[in-house]
Amino acid sequence: MGARATGVVMHTTDGSEATPPAGPSPQEYSVSLEGVSVAFDVPGKGNLLAVDNIDLHVPAGQFVALVGPSGCGKTTVLNMLAGLMRPSAGVVSRYGKPVDGPSRDIGYMLARSALTPWRTIRANVELGLEIRGVAARERKSRAMALLERLKIDHFADAYPSQLSHGMQQRVAIARTLAIDPDLWLMDEPFGALDAQTRVRVQSEFLALWEGSGKTVLFVTHDLSEAVLLADRVIVMTHRPAEIKLDMMVDVERPRNPQEQLFDPRLEEIERTLWEELRHEIQ
Amino acid sequence: MKSSSTETVAKDQVDRPSAAPAEHATRPPEQARRRTRRMGALDLPVVAVRILIFVALIGVWYWSVEDEWLPRMYTATPMETFERLVEMVQQSSFWHSMQVTLSETLLGWVLGSSAGLIVGLILGRWNRLASIADPYLTFANATPKIALAPFFILWFGVGPSSKVVLAAVIVFFIVQVPTQAAVSQVPPDLNTVATTMGATELQKFRMVVLPGIMAPVFGALRLAAVYSLLAVVMGEFIAARVGLGQALITSTNQFDMRTAFALLIVLATLAVVINLGVSAIERRVLRWRALESSASSVSI
Numbered sequence: 158m159g160a161r162a163t164g165v166v167m168h169t170t171d172g173s174e175a176t177p178p179a180g181p182s183p184q185e186y187s188v189s190l191e192g193v194s195v196a197f198d199v200p201g202k203g204n205l206l207a208v209d210n211i212d213l214h215v216p217a218g219q220f221v222a223l224v225g226p227s228g229c230g231k232t233t234v235l236n237m238l239a240g241l242m243r244p245s246a247g248v249v250s251r252y253g254k255p256v257d258g259p260s261r262d263i264g265y266m267l268a269r270s271a272l273t274p275w276r277t278i279r280a281n282v283e284l285g286l287e288i289r290g291v292a293a294r295e296r297k298s299r300a301m302a303l304l305e306r307l308k309i310d311h312f313a314d315a316y317p318s319q320l321s322h323g324m325q326q327r328v329a330i331a332r333t334l335a336i337d338p339d340l341w342l343m344d345e346p347f348g349a350l351d352a353q354t355r356v357r358v359q360s361e362f363l364a365l366w367e368g369s370g371k372t373v374l375f376v377t378h379d380l381s382e383a384v385l386l387a388d389r390v391i392v393m394t395h396r397p398a399e400i401k402l403d404m405m406v407d408v409e410r411p412r413n414p415q416e417q418l419f420d421p422r423l424e425e426i427e428r429t430l431w432e433e434l435r436h437e438i439q
Numbered sequence: 440m441k442s443s444s445t446e447t448v449a450k451d452q453v454d455r456p457s458a459a460p461a462e463h464a465t466r467p468p469e470q471a472r473r474r475t476r477r478m479g480a481l482d483l484p485v486v487a488v489r490i491l492i493f494v495a496l497i498g499v500w501y502w503s504v505e506d507e508w509l510p511r512m513y514t515a516t517p518m519e520t521f522e523r524l525v526e527m528v529q530q531s532s533f534w535h536s537m538q539v540t541l542s543e544t545l546l547g548w549v550l551g552s553s554a555g556l557i558v559g560l561i562l563g564r565w566n567r568l569a570s571i572a573d574p575y576l577t578f579a580n581a582t583p584k585i586a587l588a589p590f591f592i593l594w595f596g597v598g599p600s601s602k603v604v605l606a607a608v609i610v611f612f613i614v615q616v617p618t619q620a621a622v623s624q625v626p627p628d629l630n631t632v633a634t635t636m637g638a639t640e641l642q643k644f645r646m647v648v649l650p651g652i653m654a655p656v657f658g659a660l661r662l663a664a665v666y667s668l669l670a671v672v673m674g675e676f677i678a679a680r681v682g683l684g685q686a687l688i689t690s691t692n693q694f695d696m697r698t699a700f701a702l703l704i705v706l707a708t709l710a711v712v713i714n715l716g717v718s719a720i721e722r723r724v725l726r727w728r729a730l731e732s733s734a735s736s737v738s739i
Contacts, residue, residue, distance in 0.1 A: 239635045265635040271628035275650045275727045284646070285636040316727045336636065 186252065187340055187372035188215040188238060193247035194397075195233050207233050209397035210247070215389075217339075220366065220373040222383035224434065225393030225401075231376040233398075235342045238374065239265045251340070261289065264338030268345040270329040272317040278328050279304065279313040285336035303331040307361055323354035330362060341366070341373045347382065359386060359414040367411045380434065384427045385414050392433050402433045515696040523697040524704065533686075540671055540683040541709070543599050547606025548667040552660055554607070555614030560648075562615075563622025580612045585673055592678045602674035602682070606667040613663040614656070621652035654728055657721040664713045672706060683709075 195208040207230040215221050223231045236242045237249045240259040249256045264285075272281050282300040291299075304310040307327045309320075317325055326346060333341065346362075347355045363386060366373060377383050383390045384406055392402040408422050417423060497517050504514045515523070527533045562569040588605050595601040625648055633643045675684030683702055690698035 241631070241634065259635050259637045261637045263635065265632075267628060267632065269628055271626070271632050273629055273647070273650070275653070275725075277727075284633070287646070288633065288636045288638045288642055318727075332632075 185216065186214045186250075187217040187219070188213070188374065189248070189250045189253070190214075190234070190237075191248045191250070193234075193237070193244045193249055195230065195237070195242075196245045206397040208244070209399050211398065211400055213391065213400065215372060215374070217372050218370045220375065220386060220388045222375045222377055222387035222390045223393060224377060224380060224383045224390055224430070225398060226395050226434075227378055229393050229396050230398035231393060232344055235265065235344050235374060235376060238340070239263055239342055261336070262339040263342060264333040264336060264340070265342040266329055266333040266344065266346050268348055270317070270322075270325040272325055272328055272332070274317055277314050277316060278309065278320070281317065281328055282331045282335050284332055289336065299335055300331070303335055304328075306365060307331055323350055323358060326350060326358060327361065330358075330365070334365065339371060341371055341375075343373065343375045345377055346375075348377070348379070355382075356414050356418060362386075363412060363414060380427050380430050381418075381423075384423045384430065385412065385417060390426075390430060392430060402430065404430065512694055513696060515700045519697045520700040520704065523701040527698070527701055527705075536681050536683050536686050537705075539599065539681045540668075540675065543602040543671045543674075543682070544606060544664075544668045544713070546599075547603045547671060548610055548664050550603065551607035551610025551667065552614045552663055555611040555659075555663075556618055556656065558611075559615040559618025560622060563619040563652075564648075566623075569619065576612075576615070580616070584609050584612075585670075588674050588677050591674070597678045597680060602671045602679070605674045606670035609670045610663040610667050613666055614659045617655045617659040618652060621655040622648060624655075625651035654725055657717070657725060661714060661717040661721065664717050665710050668706070668710055668713060 190211050190213040193208060193211045194206065196204045196206050199205045211234070213234075223234065225231055233242070237244055238251075238256060240256050240263070243249075243257075251260070273284065276284070279297065279300050282303060283296040286296040286299060301310060301313065304313055307330065309324055309327050309331075312320060312324065312328075317328065320328065326349070330346065333343075347358055350358060359382065373387075375383070375387060380390075387406055390402075390404050390406060391400055392404070393399065394401045404426065406423070406426055408417075408420070408426075501517050503509070504511070504516045562572060584605070587608065588601075591601040591604050595604055629647045629651065630643060633647050638646065671682070672684035672687070675682040676688045679685040683706055687699055687702040687706070690696075690702065
């Protein structure tokens with residue numbers, strides 16, 4: 158197991174030869190992980206296997222929540238998709254093409270809002286557009302439209318330090334989505350928010366996504382959040398991460414987290430997942 | 440019914456800052472700014488105490504001269520100094536000295552700062568290069584750089600160049616060290632965000648690194664400007680044809696204490712004005728920071 162992962166074999170040819178599961182062809186999957194393993198070189202400890210032989214296929218337009226104990230390699234999966242790192246073995250691909258670096262149609266929202274303190278709220282939202290060389294007027298109108306949808310447009314000229322956590326997180330959502338990415342990678346985006354603020358921001362986020370047709374990979378350690386928001390919940394094991402359970406959440410859309418916080422169907426699914434995850438935590 | 444009550448609770452809660460920072464945090468920024476400005480302008484007791492201390496200092500000065508704590512020929516009263524100052528500002532030779540000293544200071548500051556900024560950025564960006572250069576820079580920085588003045592006068596002459604070089608060398612280290620440190624302290628998250636958005640190295644430098652180091656760099660630039668003046672005056676003490684430092688050393692050599700005291704006040708005023716000038720630019724560039732600190736001061 159260790160030997161397979163230690164070699165830095167990037168994008169081996171067998172990735173293209175791997176037989177996809179029944180259903181859509183690899184070209185139709187927004188996200189495909191095939192036999193993906195990741196090993197880190199930890200000084201003094203040798204090789205540490207973080208992700209072990211994961212296979213995951215996400216059709217375009219699906220909202221997938223990745224749940225698992227902390228430090229289990231969920232963020233590593235997002236980092237690979239964002240092109241920040243490469244798997245030690247296996248292939249990470251999008252629509253059949255291996256990911257080989259940051260891509261302009263991926264939006265990545267980190268757990269910390271990571272707003273630029275010297276930019277106004279609007280300029281923060283415009284960051285990605287500025288990097289792409291979008292003209293100032295276009296940038297402004299797109300940023301303002303998003304800020305309005307998240308109801309923070311009256312703070313457009315304020316600086317991040319003047320905003321509360323909840324609002325900073327909304328700004329980070331706006332910044333991630335301003336570039337109109339095809340794949341949204343969200344790394345515990347609402348983990349630091351208090352309960353009431355979280356439900357509110359979850360609803361706003363869901364309203365932005367539903368009907369957009371975009372693919373979402375949403376990392377969280379909060380089961381109820383996963384069930385509330387996602388079409389499909391993937392439970393990962395303790396490190397080295399493997400997929401323990403892959404479950405669909407068959408509850409109709411649009412959903413409203415503020416009203417469905419105690420929906421019995423969602424609670425039932427959550428309970429099933431909890432039974433699985435419980436053993437991983439111990 | 441249950442859901443509607445949850446909704447109103449959520450609405451009330453959400454618009455309040457979660458981490459209870461500045462209580463005005465959710466108010467539009469203009470309002471917060473207006474409030475701090477008013478607070479700053481109204482502090483009369485501080486102004487009154489300041490004036491009192493000023494009067495007391497002048498009093499001590501006057502008394503110590505009149506009472507001859509030091510031999511009278513080595514001192515001048517506040518009145519004598521002021522009279523000499525008024526006389527001096529009407530002489531073209533004074534303004535010529537001022538112009539020479541100021542231009543040497545400015546040139547030394549600009550050259551030293553630019554070099555310090557560039558080297559600091561390069562070493563901050565490439566750590567291995569920094570490891571190579573560090574022992575040498577530390578050694579050079581530890582040298583009392585004023586001790587180089589006699590060498591520079593020999594090498595670059597008694598004219599302005601020797602003063603400019605001395606000032607630039609001193610300024611270089613004042614700017615290089617904090618710049619290098621600041622580059623490595625730019626939050627890595629900001630770089631990651633820019634990377635995932637597909638930013639090139641140049642874009643990251645322009646949008647993340649450069650604005651990210653501005654606060655510490657400006658602190659250094661402000662300090663460096665005053666040290667540039669100090670270096671130039673020291674250089675002029677050792678050997679110069681014109682300049683305020685040269686005029687000061689000449690006047691003390693001739694026991695012309697009225698002139699010496701007047702020049703001392705001119706030099707101190709210059710340092711303050713230079714400091715204020717750089718601060719004004721700093722406030723403009725770092726507007727976001729001023730708002731940040733005003734937010735915390737209001738919340739106390």
